[in-house]
Amino acid sequence: MPPDAGNLSGSFFDRAFFNMSKSPPLELPKHSLELLEELPEPGESGFLSLLRRRYRLSYDDGTTSAPFIYDEVRRAALDAVVIAAHTLRGGERRVYLTSALRPPIVMRERPAPGSGIGLWELPAGLVEVTEQDSDGPRRAAARELGEEIGFSVAPERLSALGHWTYPAPALIAERHIFFEVQVEPSERRAPALDGPLEHGALVVDVPLEMALAMCAQGEIRDAKTELALRRLVERFS
Numbered sequence: 061m062p063p064d065a066g067n068l069s070g071s072f073f074d075r076a077f078f079n080m081s082k083s084p085p086l087e088l089p090k091h092s093l094e095l096l097e098e099l100p101e102p103g104e105s106g107f108l109s110l111l112r113r114r115y116r117l118s119y120d121d122g123t124t125s126a127p128f129i130y131d132e133v134r135r136a137a138l139d140a141v142v143i144a145a146h147t148l149r150g151g152e153r154r155v156y157l158t159s160a161l162r163p164p165i166v167m168r169e170r171p172a173p174g175s176g177i178g179l180w181e182l183p184a185g186l187v188e189v190t191e192q193d194s195d196g197p198r199r200a201a202a203r204e205l206g207e208e209i210g211f212s213v214a215p216e217r218l219s220a221l222g223h224w225t226y227p228a229p230a231l232i233a234e235r236h237i238f239f240e241v242q243v244e245p246s247e248r249r250a251p252a253l254d255g256p257l258e259h260g261a262l263v264v265d266v267p268l269e270m271a272l273a274m275c276a277q278g279e280i281r282d283a284k285t286e287l288a289l290r291r292l293v294e295r296f297s
Contacts, residue, residue, distance in 0.1 A: 083270060085279055088159050088176030089260050093166045108135050133232045137186040141201040144182055144221060144240040144288045145211060147265065153296060155271050155289065156209050156243075158183055159262040160282075180274065181282045182289075183208035185254075187237070201239045209263045210251040211243045222291045227284060236284050240292055268292060 111132050117125040145156045161178040171177050185204035187197050195215070202215040221238035228234065245265070253259055266274075272293065275286040 086157075086180060086264060086266070086274075088178045088180070089161075089262055090174055091161060091177055091260060092173060093161070093163055093177065095167060108133050110134075135232075137188050138233060139187045139192075139197065139224075139235040139237060140184055141187060141197050141204060142182055142184045142221075142236055142238045142284045142288050143201050143205050143218070144238070144292045145205060145209060145243050146240065146268065146292065147243055147245055149245070153268045154265045155268050155292065156183070156263060156265045157181065157271065157280075157285075158208050158264075161257045161261070163257075179282050180280050180285070182285045184236075184284065197237045198239065201237075205241070207252045207254050208258070208261075210249045211241075211247065212249070213241055213243065217241050221288060221295070225284075225287070238284075238288050238291065240288075240295065268296075 111134050112129060113132075114127050114129050116127045119125070147154050147156075157180045159178045160181045165179065166177050169177075183204055185200065185208065187200040191197065191200045198215040198218050201218050202213055205211045205213060218239040218241045221240040224235045224237045226234070227236050251258075251261075251263065253261070268289065271280065271289050274280040275289065280286060280289075
């Protein structure tokens with residue numbers, strides 16, 4: 061077992077590492093991203109806005125802190141859904157991944173020209189303002205499934221995959237809401253896509269064991285994807 065595998069153990073994960081050793085890494089799209097200029101902070105809010113607040117803490121020993129400023133990010137469509145779409149083929153459970161181009165990651169890593177850029181992720185997306193009711197996240201998940209990987213499913217077919225989580229609570233109050241759904245590969249159509257970052261994205265289906273091995277070996281570095289994959293393993297093991 062690789063030294064960075066943490067506390068993974070058991071036959072499922074042993075098989076995952078074995079299968080990964082036999083498979084070449086998945087290749088990401090060989091896109092490029094160019095920084096044209098650094099723009100000044102806009103005078104009005106865009107997709108994201110900065111909320112700056114001054115706080116003071118009162119402690120249980122009766123003392124108080126000095127006033128301090130804390131910044132957080134906010135947006136109108138605050139929460140996001142994460143969807144584990146999976147299928148059975150030859151008795152093997154497979155899961156759909158999509159390549160995602162994230163400019164902050166590209167600008168940090170500065171990949172060599174001609175190399176694959178982006179992250180492998182499960183399909184995910186924002187719960188729009190019109191979807192912020194009790195059943196809105198489920199409708200959002202069904203919509204994102206069609207937009208990102210090309211499956212048209214009724215919202216009621218999606219099952220909750222554990223509780224929602226806060227992915228970056230020190231920065232934003234966003235919640236990640238997880239769903240899973242079993243799909244039929246023959247029903248998949250070309251995804252609708254949404255904007256330039258999704259154009260040219262790749263969609264692959266891989267064995268669930270292989271996807272977990274990719275997490276352990278650092279080929280999947282998206283935290284929400286790894287969490288959803290682990291929950292999917294728990295559900296069907």
